[in-house]
Amino acid sequence: MAANILVVEDEPAIQELLAFNVTQCGFRAIQAMDVASATAEINRALPDLILLDWMLPDTPGVELARRLRADQRTRNIPIIMLTARTDERDKVMGLESGADDYITKPFSPRELMARIRAVLRRRMPQMSEDTVRAEGLELSPTTHRVSANGSSLDLGPTEFRLLHFFMTHAERVYSRAQLLDQVWGDHVFVEERTVDVHIRRLRQAMEPSGLDRLVQTVRGSGYRFSSN
Amino acid sequence: MAANILVVEDEPAIQELLAFNVTQCGFRAIQAMDVASATAEINRALPDLILLDWMLPDTPGVELARRLRADQRTRNIPIIMLTARTDERDKVMGLESGADDYITKPFSPRELMARIRAVLRRRMPQMSEDTVRAEGLELSPTTHRVSANGSSLDLGPTEFRLLHFFMTHAERVYSRAQLLDQVWGDHVFVEERTVDVHIRRLRQAMEPSGLDRLVQTVRGSGYRFSSN
């Protein structure tokens, strides 16, 4: 879930520092030095968050923030304002113009990163009742619990994700490669046979409840979650 | 610690009016304009009471009420329905869907507040003294005291807030980052592992009473407060 972060800052040194830290934290940094190029970048692809300097060569940062808030498509993009000013009125102005958070220079990289993460977390909340039920199984991501016919199952993280995927994608057959993409992530490189091992571990955990039959092998194709 | 009241109302003017009155009475108002954002707020932190408008842009209020009643975690949250209708059948429907009380617009703020207090008194007697009880634990924010099975616990400020958060948000798993946000605050920057240390200190304090098992580790995800 590498979020794209647009960094709008005219001072090259600070721009570099920001980009470095942002990248370091696993986000993708898109750089812009003024409002004009920032607007161009935003039109090209909507970023997930914007780090916006207060003072910019062409237009004040607040002005950009206000414009983004007025536009339907960009209304919900979180904005963190950067400024050298500590004036309380400016802070109010920044937040009123639609910024989600506000940070004054000089700032510690760690503080900045923490704020970025906090804002992203706040803006991307999980959905409602996410408990999945099927065939006597009940799995809830929020409580991180699984129960089979009442008694609770003890699964490792990978088996948990695997079962969750299966329960939300029942009946259909998935190849080992597909399961690796979906459960492990596309960027991870592991042997396909590793899937077999985790399938086995999952079945083993489900065996006491007799529900291990739900995880079926489709020879030559992959695995399937089904009651038949 | 004042009760959190979630106000779900799409009309901005009424939303403001409600929030103002609720705040005036010493409660904390959390605002939502539709069922979707209300659901998000509920998942973020369980409110102590919900003021729910009948007509909402995305989904009928009754529908949300029904969903909340179906979920274990939200079953006991009191709901007061707001509506412009005076139709007797609607009243029945509202109460049948699980609402605790029902009030028709236009209403006097004083009447509304009276009903809120009445419902809170009825639904959570301990709420009037804002004491939280669970599993032999008793925590009182006002007196800043905790007791486990009768004998009092000696907690530091952070451990106290941590336990309070856990007790009011049982079952659900929270990541270290979420705990930092909720217990330390968004703007505080400390290492995630610091959470581990305070968890340990909390467990240590609860150990003599044997209640340290309530604070559970969910490997790879975070921590959870639960009796199972």
Place this chain on the structure above:
DNA sequence: GATCGCTGTCACACAACTGTCACAATACTT
């Protein structure tokens, strides 16, 4: 200004999980 309690951080110990392999068991093919 010394003491005390609390906090955040670190280093290390310990435990759980992961991916991989070798080999056994099974299913298909000829």
Place this chain on the structure above:
DNA sequence: AAGTATTGTGACAGTTGTGTGACAGCGATC
């Protein structure tokens, strides 16, 4: 029936995540 491809299984070592004790900084209190 033998041979081949595919999957199941147990073991193992490296990796990652968590528990724990120690410690220094910081305010508050006296």
